[in-house]
Amino acid sequence: MLELRNITRHQGEEVFLDDISLSMQRGDLNILLGPTLAGKTSLMRIMAGLDKPDSGELLFDGVSVLGMAVQKRNVAMVYQQFINYPSLSVFENIASPLRVARVEKNQINRQVAEVAELLQLTEMLNRTPDTLSGGQQQRVALARALIKKADLVLLDEPLANLDYKLREELRAELPALFAAMGAVLVYATTEPTEALVLGGNTVCLYEGRVEQFGPTLDLYRTPASLSSAKIFSDPPLNSAKVECVSGQLMFANSQQKFGINIEKIPDGSYTLAVRPHHLSREREGIDDIEVKGSVSVTELTGSETFVHFSMEDNSWVALLHDVQNFAVASTVEFYLKPQNLFLFDNDDALVEWQLAIKS
Amino acid sequence: MSIQKVQNNKAWFMVMPVLILVAISAIIPLMTVVNYSVQDTFGNNEFFWVGTEWFQEILTSERFHNALLRTLLFSGLILAIEIPLGILIALAMPKRGWGVSVCLVLMALPLLIPWNVVGTIWQLFGRVDIGLLGHGLASLGIDYNYTQNNLDAWLTLILMDVWHWTSLVVLLCYSGLVSIPEVYYQAARIDGASRWAVFRFIQLPKIKRVLLIAVLLRFMDSFMIYTEPFVITGGGPGNITTFLSIDLVQMAVGQFDLGPAAAMSLIYFLIILLVCWIFYTVMTSYDNDEQSNGGGPQ
């Protein structure tokens, strides 16, 4: 188990990591999700032992590893930029951790063959990395990390430099590979879809702080804060500032009513948020809320339509299945199920609310 | 945090031999010089304290001022010629193909020659009787004699230094230019930029750092120059090419005025230290600029 307690790191005025405490079990896939410069790489470097935090503790299986040199820790790391030894063959690249550990020759041959099979590299063992495609190079890096049987495996946006389709393919293979490792796995990414596909637990990082940590789907369905909801949204989260007056929600700017009555929350300003795919063209229940806006642009992906519309000075996006066309500047209505509405208070924390029973 | 200390101690251990070497070859002799600079002697190895008297004498002496001015003028002219010339040559050098190795070797050659040999080469080169340059100019009817004419002496020294050291500027600038990604040139073509605009807005900013290093190195070396002028002109004719270093040696070894010589050498040292510090500050401020702005082609 890897435990971080109150890890802080700053450089002069800038805070890179702000009081981070996490605990990660072996066999779990832990995803660090956040935009660039959120602190994902800084955190991984500290976990690996490449950097020291300014304060805080790092324990592995109960033992403090803070002062330990990185070579002594049993860590493997895979980078965004397909890092391989350029002059060694693929076989030698994969075998390198075993050679350092002075494993016996036949053992090396056997283990490399096993891992190469797993990553579909068997035919390329005699080639050098520069003759391979990007995806294959990254597989070599993964193989090298896999064979080490490390206690901690860190992957820093390993698929970011790959083509879209290649990324999809490799991403589908990763869970099986990870299951075979039995280590604490930490995977950094900026893409929410990747986090959802890989599953496991997710840490939402924003500006060096942990916004939320927990099972990925839980975080997605119940974000604890507005930042957490925003990070975990692709397409971007729709939000608007509202005020609650005697249970009636109104838009902050125009005082227009937002068609529901709420119970159990005090009056004040809030931010409401809706995920784009929860806006539907059809009213399905009597409690459904109507959202009206003016279309600014429509994007078609062949199977889905993204409708960008402006509503009460906010730019919102709706994700609709099937191809639908809307004329620019036309008025459009969407319907939202009340249970899909998020409300966040002034401190950006999620607010529990209940629909008032209509009399 | 105790384990952290172990690592640092190891580092000091590694550095120890260098520290000892530097102490013996530089620090202790420096201390001796400081010692001499604050004392005077009547001979017989007896010294008495004079405080800052030598320093005051040097700083107010016309001889020192003249030598300093000559050295500054020399450095100024050198920089004014070598830096632009170096940049031009670097721009003209090919970036790909077999021409690259040929040019790099040609550029490196003058830098490999020992300095007193450079001096000797030019001393012979400029001689009116047997030197290629001297004799050639004389046969063209040009009155050229670096041992007698002040202007000719200066011209010869400047020409010698340009020949010797421009390559350094060229190589530094070339390495900077070669690292500019092709994408910038493509974008400039699309923007319709002229050759001058490409130089001013893309190439010059990107080689700023290397250029600064080149300027620093050339300034320091030309400010301290000794061997070549000594071999070629010996400081003459008269004292027209008596730079600070030559003047210093004359004072110390020729006249054996150890006190003033020691004081002068310390002043010399401090001037160079000051210049280096200024450059260092400017360069590290550039570094901070670079670090805080990520993004862009690597």
Add this chain to the structure above:
Amino acid sequence: MASIQLQSLAHRYPSAPDYALNSMQQSWSDGGAYALLGPSGCGKTTLLNIISGLLRPSEGRVLFDDIDVTDLTTQQRNIAQVFQFPVVYDTMTVADNLAFPLRNRGIAKNEIEKRVADALQMLDLQERANDRAHSLTADDKQKISLGRGLVRTDVQAILFDEPLTVIDPHLKWQLRTELKKIHQRFQHTMIYVTHDQTEALTFADQVIVMYEGAVVQIGTPQQLFETPEHTFVGKFIGSPGMNVLPCEIDGSEAVFAGKRFSLNTAIDNPAARFELGIRPENIKLSPSEGMPLTVTALEDVGRHVIVRGEIAGAQLSALVKDGVAIPENPRVSFDSAHINLYANDYRVASGRGDQAI
């Protein structure tokens, strides 16, 4: 704006044995938004650089508005190109960066000011107008790169070479939408190179799918989605891509997992390798109707669930919308109007939509 034509265009790099671009004949109309979509190494960047003039093709000709521009330099072609990495002139301010291409062409000063102000507003960079370009983030620098293309309103075409690669996902959305709005407003001829199908499909009116130096299919996003002419296109577009299932032919019907699907033409090429293409979006799951599916994995991606399984020895993926229940032992039925039949990877027939399965 210009229409672009490629005549017998092909390109082979001097030291390479193979063609980077196989011979192609294309005609693209004035003011359209096109995307060149394909995996790495398919030749899309090569093609873009040939159109912009940064690369001279080894064979064939390029025409703008019926004028042969193959021998013209980039400047003479009057196009704008935005690269993968932000290219800004560090020493100039943001406003000067945007004005640079206009000043080089000798445009009048007040015209320059107007266009620069316009561009700054479009890109939401008004507040940084007088800051040094060097100090901006990567996203803003890429906006400046984009802006230098947009200020040239008289430009023949604007070319984009994977411009959103270095941008964060959230900003990628905004910029993409901005580009679409800009195209709507100005109707420039825009050509966008990418390997990301979402970018290509949302941006372009016509998508040109490329593979290994050749154009495989051109069509609207909808056409590419519904009738991919090659299994590569079917698998490449869509997330997840089209399911390709080996099947048999009987007259004008395709047979798979015991079910028969009626096709719109008879097939008379018995020796070919036949495959049925059906997109995950067009597969319906139910507890009782259809073919049995052995589920191997369920991927909840938030807005839908991807059901991965096996049927009749082949891998299958199906999509189930968020909130819809997935049966225990699901059975799958294919919407026959959306089936395509492939013989040796090329489409030869589609399903007839007039029957229930």
